[in-house]
Amino acid sequence: MLTSQPTIRPYQSYVYAYPHKTAYGRLDTHPTGRPALRELWAAERKDALSLYLHIPFCEVRCGFCNLFTRIGAPDELTTRYLDALDRQATAVRDALGDEAPVRFAAAAFGGGTPTFLTAAELERLCDIAERRMGADLRSVPLSVETSPSTATADRLAVLADRGTTRISIGVQSFIDAEARAVVRPQRRADVEAALGRIRDVRIPVLNIDLIYGIDGQTEDSWRTSLDAALGWQPEELYLYPLYVRPLTGLGRFGADVEAAADAAWDEQRRRLYRAGRDHLLAHGYEQVSMRMFRRAGAPQEGPADYACQTDGMIGLGCGARSYTTRLHYSFDYAVEMREVRTIIDGYTATEDFSRAEVGRYVDGDEARRRHLLQSLLQAQGLQLTDYRQRFGTLPGDDFRSELDRFEARGWLDGAADAAGLLRLSPEGLAHSDALGPELFSPAVRAAMAAYELK
Numbered sequence: 001m002l003t004s005q006p007t008i009r010p011y012q013s014y015v016y017a018y019p020h021k022t023a024y025g026r027l028d029t030h031p032t033g034r035p036a037l038r039e040l041w042a043a044e045r046k047d048a049l050s051l052y053l054h055i056p057f058c059e060v061r062c063g064f065c066n067l068f069t070r071i072g073a074p075d076e077l078t079t080r081y082l083d084a085l086d087r088q089a090t091a092v093r094d095a096l097g098d099e100a101p102v103r104f105a106a107a108a109f110g111g112g113t114p115t116f117l118t119a120a121e122l123e124r125l126c127d128i129a130e131r132r133m134g135a136d137l138r139s140v141p142l143s144v145e146t147s148p149s150t151a152t153a154d155r156l157a158v159l160a161d162r163g164t165t166r167i168s169i170g171v172q173s174f175i176d177a178e179a180r181a182v183v184r185p186q187r188r189a190d191v192e193a194a195l196g197r198i199r200d201v202r203i204p205v206l207n208i209d210l211i212y213g214i215d216g217q218t219e220d221s222w223r224t225s226l227d228a229a230l231g232w233q234p235e236e237l238y239l240y241p242l243y244v245r246p247l248t249g250l251g252r253f254g255a256d257v258e259a260a261a262d263a264a265w266d267e268q269r270r271r272l273y274r275a276g277r278d279h280l281l282a283h284g285y286e287q288v289s290m291r292m293f294r295r296a297g298a299p300q301e302g303p304a305d306y307a308c309q310t311d312g313m314i315g316l317g318c319g320a321r322s323y324t325t326r327l328h329y330s331f332d333y334a335v336e337m338r339e340v341r342t343i344i345d346g347y348t349a350t351e352d353f354s355r356a357e358v359g360r361y362v363d364g365d366e367a368r369r370r371h372l373l374q375s376l377l378q379a380q381g382l383q384l385t386d387y388r389q390r391f392g393t394l395p396g397d398d399f400r401s402e403l404d405r406f407e408a409r410g411w412l413d414g415a416a417d418a419a420g421l422l423r424l425s426p427e428g429l430a431h432s433d434a435l436g437p438e439l440f441s442p443a444v445r446a447a448m449a450a451y452e453l454k
């Protein structure tokens with residue numbers, strides 16, 4: 001019999017990458033020192049890499065956002081940033097070598113807001129990806145993030161012309177008062193106009209991000225936002241539960257401690273999650289993960305949810321992560337504005353990009369956890385044969401106590417085993433943000449706990 005455990009808080013953390021950046025450490029203090037990229041990549045497969053370019057600038061800082069980004073870019077900072085990106089791309093491509101084939105199978109520009117850059121700067125960004133890194137943007141999926149105020153016709157024309165196959169826009173809410181409540185001032189008319197411009201350039205996949213759990217949001221107002229989004233027939237929709245995290249705009253207002261402990265807020269989010277999920281399922285969307293929904297029959301032109309965790313990722317820019325099978329690495333990370341500005345300034349002044357700076361080595365146990373997290377948090381579940389092929393064991397051998405716990409809570413789909421799958425039940429999927437953190441290793445937990453937020 002299934003036991004329900006109402007005390008488990010469903011919204012603990014969004015596991016979009018494992019290990020999280022807050023578990024990374026300075027590599028110059030590691031016994032082997034800062035590794036040369038050339039050595040790190042020497043034995044890696046490089047014929048189907050992902051390329052990610054990070055642009056850490058936004059016009060405003062949304063109240064819920066803890067991404068690595070700053071407001072505005074004074075004194076030609078974007079030019080200096082692109083100059084540094086160019087230097088980094090040159091160094092990284094050099095480190096990849098030419099002994100084995102180097103090919104990129106997917107690319108993405110994220111942020112921040114990549115379309116904070118002007119149309120001419122976006123051309124330069126594409127040139128860096130193509131000429132420095134050798135990515136053929138017009139022949140691989142290229143995903144780009146944008147915002148309503150920066151999705152201008154000239155920028156979108158550049159992106160469409162250079163081969164963008166997926167554009168993702170953060171709308172969060174079509175109700176102006178709700179947008180204001182999460183410190184993202186915008187008018188619905190401007191959002192609709194931006195969506196019209198995006199559809200005009202015929203980029204194959206449009207993704208719209210919406211948020212639930214906003215102060216004052218009701219099932220009715222949530223449905224208004226969902227229907228407004230559905231009016232554009234987006235190929236993808238991401239429904240995000242609102243989080244209030246330390247050092248963010250909302251966190252600074254002191255809302256975190258009280259609100260996070262507030263069972264009523266959990267209940268509101270749970271209710272809105274179910275309402276949103278059911279509404280999209282009834283409108284011909286399939287659920288890909290807790291957050292992601294895809295219109296039936298829509299092309300899969302962007303990275304699948306969580307795909308940014310796959311091995312073989314080259315991240316360029318000061319907020320980007322890179323993944324080899326052995327090491328995940330990046331630059332320093334911060335949320336607080338002054339710290340972010342300092343890190344960006346340090347990045348733009350960097351001349352030598354030949355070594356990794358901050359990161360975490362991934363051993364066999366972590367690789368198993370990562371594989372489990374990546375697969376289990378997808379609605380389609382984990383293929384047991386894939387896992388066995390890769391690790392020689394089954395998830396039940398390696399994570400017995402965790403899986404027993406999930407099963408006792410009704411989070412696993414009991415019928416999936418017969419199909420050779422380990423899969424979450426609808427209730428398990430709804431609890432992705434509680435289940436994911438339970439799979440973190442003790443070492444990663446300890447590193448995250450020791451990380452000093454800045």
Ligand code: SF4
Pocket residue numbers: 057058059060061062065066067069111112113147170
């Ligand atoms: S949510 Fe997006 S637009 Fe808002 S501050 Fe964060 S990165 Fe910028």
